[in-house]
Amino acid sequence: MGVSRIEKRFETLKKENRAGLVTFTTAGDPDLETSLNILKGLPNAGADIIEIGMPFSDPMADGPAIQEASIRALKGKMTLRKTLNMVTSFRENDQDTPIILMGYYNPIYIYGVDKFLEDALEAGIDGLIIVDLPPEEDTELAIPAKAAGMGMVHLATPTTDQARLGQILKNGTGFLYYVTIAGITGTAKPDLAPVKNALDNFRKVTDIPMAVGFGIKTPEDAARFAEFADAVVVGSAIVDIIKQNIANSALESKVLSFVNELSIGVKSAR
């Protein structure tokens, strides 16, 4: 399916006149079995699009919550191959929810770009967000991904001006991920007005769907951004619930009920 599954989901959301909820959890956090169970439960809990973090030893753009999630997963011997297998398993019961892998380039580079794209599409992955590949490095992955039909979600940030936006949109597909703050994940709380302003400006030159993320932690915050964004991403806040409940047998239901609250928030926005 690839990028077309993402496009289809945004068409549906548009028809329903609402923003989508994008959830982020790290593959293998806190262990493979639990993270697969969470993954399988996300669509029913209200996730419209699922981002899965590929654990990396040096997550330079992430705050403490997602750094620690990576460490937990890697301690459990999580690998990129196992992450792909999780998605294969997820696809046995769900053909509609887009799955995006998010992370850093090195594990993909070591896996081999062509082989990775082939295996990832086969597993049922629809898009990629690679934090350390700006448009300057599009030849590495974005261009081959586009050719293979894999969505390549590019990031725009508060430091992105109109000239760079053109460059970002050139090989970006699926949707545009607007990073609400100049910073790392799960830290500073974003202000609403500048984000809305940025999206309004971007929409003058493109009709690609726009998701917003970084620092959005509560159903109330999610609702405020869902008034004008096409999708709202929540990551660190979900990952924090995993951390707080590691020893708790109700971990999975705690995570999924929080996702459900986020979903209600997003759906109530317009």
Next chain:
Amino acid sequence: MTENKKNSYRNGPDEDGHFGIYGGRYVAETLMPLVLDVEKTYREAKNDPAFKQEFQELLKEYVGRPNPLYYAKRMTEHLGGAKIYFKREELNHTGAHKINNCVGQILLARRMGKTRIIAETGAGQHGVATATVCALFGMPCVVYMGAKDIERQKPNVFRMKLLGAEVIPVTSGSESLKDSMNEAMRDWVSNVEDTFYIIGTAAGPHPYPELVRDFQCVIGDEARAQILEKEGRLADSLVACVGGGSNAIGLFHPFLDDDVDIYAVEAAGHGVDTDKHAASLTGGAPGVLHGNRTYLLMDDDGQILEAHSISAGLDYPGIGPEHSHLNDIGRVKYVPIDDKQALEAFQLCTKLEGIIPALESAHAIAYVMKLAPTLPKDHIMIMGLSGRGDKDIFTVAKALGEEI
């Protein structure tokens, strides 16, 4: 500062920051406009005679350059082969080559109107050099240092504090240099408006590998002029240690197009066949980390491994991208030296020459000890003595089983 010639080893990087397949700009989008701005400012500065003059003036009056190219007579006689010269970077203000680069970068920071400086440090030498130039220019300075490194380099931590810097312990990951670099990148991305990141080695996103190299080329430029004056000809070989590789590239670069054999010495820790070493070229493979493609120590899944070396300054699982390129094309030979060999060289140099070398530089000395005896007496060798070893006496004492 580099002249463009056809068929030259000195033409890199290309306009996208690549040395062969290495280098590049693998950073978050938030940082990209800033990284491009650093490049633009550097291009302008390079062509500005006033910038060049201020840089050279500071190197002369503040750093104390030129430093000597010293004929190591006793070492030469002891080894009984090649004639050995030391390029005495350890005589610079703050005791190592690191200050050359810091002077250049703080001038760039000021030119860009940045008001806050951040840096990462392993052994603390780059942290001290950065804190020093920040004191000189009256700028606030934040240094990220692994909690493990803070423990083993206490004197440098206190120096930085005296100089007015804030030293932030990094407790994430392996608590050493690579994690300090991650943390500095996180700070940078969160403070893009006012902050300049003074990277300590010839690595990171383009244009850092290029500009750090250019600032460090003063080492090789001086050595070239000095050897011509002393011997009437160029050296036959060069030897320097490499962690990230800034002192090595600074010494080598001005000689790359000459008929000179060049050896770079990697830290082999407990041995390159163990899992405790820092020899990225000998024991690693190409990957992408900290803004550039280069040789890295990693597992089969692309996860970066912890490096190990007795020398905190070489304790990094990567290397500057230009070194990766020079390795692949065979222009520079990269060789391993382990902790034990470095310790022996540390003691020999101290006793024979009355110079206590940094443990980093001791790796280069150890290779000179291997190579020089195999060469004729008319072979001229220049070794980069990148830093002094006062900071290392506690580590060395511990390794030798002495209490101080």
